Amino acid sequence: MKLYHNRKLILSGLISFMLVILALFYFLTQQSTNTSETILFTCVILFAVVMFLYSFYQRKRYERSISMLNADYKEVYTLVVDKITTSNLTSLERHHVKEDLLNMMLDAQNRDESVQSFIGNVDEFSKSIINALGGNMSLLIYEITGLQYLIGFIIFVKFADNLNQIRSLSDYFDATISYKSLLLFTLVSLITIPLIFSIYKKNVEGKLITQIGIFLGIPIFSVLSFELIVLLINSVEFNQGQSVVFDSIYGFITALLLLFVGFIIKRSISKHLLQQ
Amino acid sequence: MSKNSQMLKGILEGCILKIISMKETYGYELVESLNDGGFKGMTEGSVYPLLLRLEKKGFIHSVKKPSPLGPKRKYYFLTPLGHEELSDFLLGWSHLKVTIDYFIEKEAL
Numbered sequence: 001m002k003l004y005h006n007r008k009l010i011l012s013g014l015i016s017f018m019l020v021i022l023a024l025f026y027f028l029t030q031q032s033t034n035t036s037e038t039i040l041f042t043c044v045i046l047f048a049v050v051m052f053l054y055s056f057y058q059r060k061r062y063e064r065s066i067s068m069l070n071a072d073y074k075e076v077y078t079l080v081v082d083k084i085t086t087s088n089l090t091s092l093e094r095h096h097v098k099e100d101l102l103n104m105m106l107d108a109q110n111r112d113e114s115v116q117s118f119i120g121n122v123d124e125f126s127k128s129i130i131n132a133l134g135g136n137m138s139l140l141i142y143e144i145t146g147l148q149y150l151i152g153f154i155i156f157v158k159f160a161d162n163l164n165q166i167r168s169l170s171d172y173f174d175a176t177i178s179y180k181s182l183l184l185f186t187l188v189s190l191i192t193i194p195l196i197f198s199i200y201k202k203n204v205e206g207k208l209i210t211q212i213g214i215f216l217g218i219p220i221f222s223v224l225s226f227e228l229i230v231l232l233i234n235s236v237e238f239n240q241g242q243s244v245v246f247d248s249i250y251g252f253i254t255a256l257l258l259l260f261v262g263f264i265i266k267r268s269i270s271k272h273l274l275q276q
Numbered sequence: 277m278s279k280n281s282q283m284l285k286g287i288l289e290g291c292i293l294k295i296i297s298m299k300e301t302y303g304y305e306l307v308e309s310l311n312d313g314g315f316k317g318m319t320e321g322s323v324y325p326l327l328l329r330l331e332k333k334g335f336i337h338s339v340k341k342p343s344p345l346g347p348k349r350k351y352y353f354l355t356p357l358g359h360e361e362l363s364d365f366l367l368g369w370s371h372l373k374v375t376i377d378y379f380i381e382k383e384a385l
């Protein structure tokens with residue numbers, strides 16, 4: 001259960017670690033000293049470190065607050081948090097509800113109010129919160145949620161690219177993405193991501209195969225849209241040269257398989273830890 | 277949800293908007309006002325989802341302020357949209373009250 005509740009911290013640490021490794025690879029492989037690029041990657045490293053430290057600080061502050069709840073309140077709080085965590089609320093909504101609930105419970109505890117008189121039926125309370133907030137998300141929330149996913153995917157692409165350079169692997173993992181391509185890819189994904197996420201959120205309680213299909217649909221649909229746009233741009237001779245995300249189709253399929261495996265592992269761990 | 281629950285929910289939301297329109301308030305204080313007004317048995321657990329719904333609709337807004345007892349409290353206040361909604365509710369309620377009173381007081385059709 002501790003691993004499950006620390007997953008955001010672990011994920012933040014992992015992304016920060018990968019960003020730092022990415023920046024280090026860049027410094028190791030670059031021959032020229034370009035001041036602006038050096039500054040950019042120094043900022044990337046600093047950002048990664050700050051992101052991780054901030055997540056760590058927030059986590060510790062949260063754990064300190066929870067430790068102030070007595071046994072009855074803590075038990076009910078954990079039950080409600082588990083229910084809303086597995087619901088279709090956005091991570092932002094879940095965060096706000098958890099924070100509100102914790103503060104209200106601490107306040108009620110200070111007034112010597114029993115947890116039963118504070119919350120009543122836990123199931124009904126959780127359902128009413130989910131019903132009050134559930135439903136259509138704003139476009140902005142979709143974009144923020146999807147961009148987090150996209151950043152992870154792009155980091156993986158660049159990570160594979162740098163790994164290929166360092167270890168001189170065959171072109172199996174050939175993953176080349178120029179910064180111009182990255183920008184266009186991001187702009188395309190700002191449209192494709194919310195479209196797919198809106199379908200994903202509506203099917204979050206649906207069949208596993210549907211969820212997997214939608215989950216993998218984000219990179220597939222985004223890359224295909226990106227490639228189509230590049231072809232269209234090249235066909236009207238505005239842009240010279242080639243811009244692709246993956247030179248090798250096998251590398252792309254491998255990345256998708258890894259995402260698929262990661263999704264299954266994440267889902268299995270979440271279910272297993274919640275059942276404990 | 278039964279029809280009575282639906283009706284009560286609508287009335288409760290209107291009353292909550294009215295209470296908040298009178299002064300900025302937080303969850304427990306709101307529950308006390310509702311209990312004093314006759315809605316016995318209200319708890320923060322039953323009011324909080326209603327407040328979430330009202331905030332999502334844009335009728336109320338919240339700010340966190342320090343509290344003397346320790347954790348920060350969420351104070352709610354009415355938005356301009358909330359004032360419009362409250363006016364609509366009060367108008368609708370006054371019409372409904374007149375209609376219901378008419379049938380209650382009528383001795384024969």
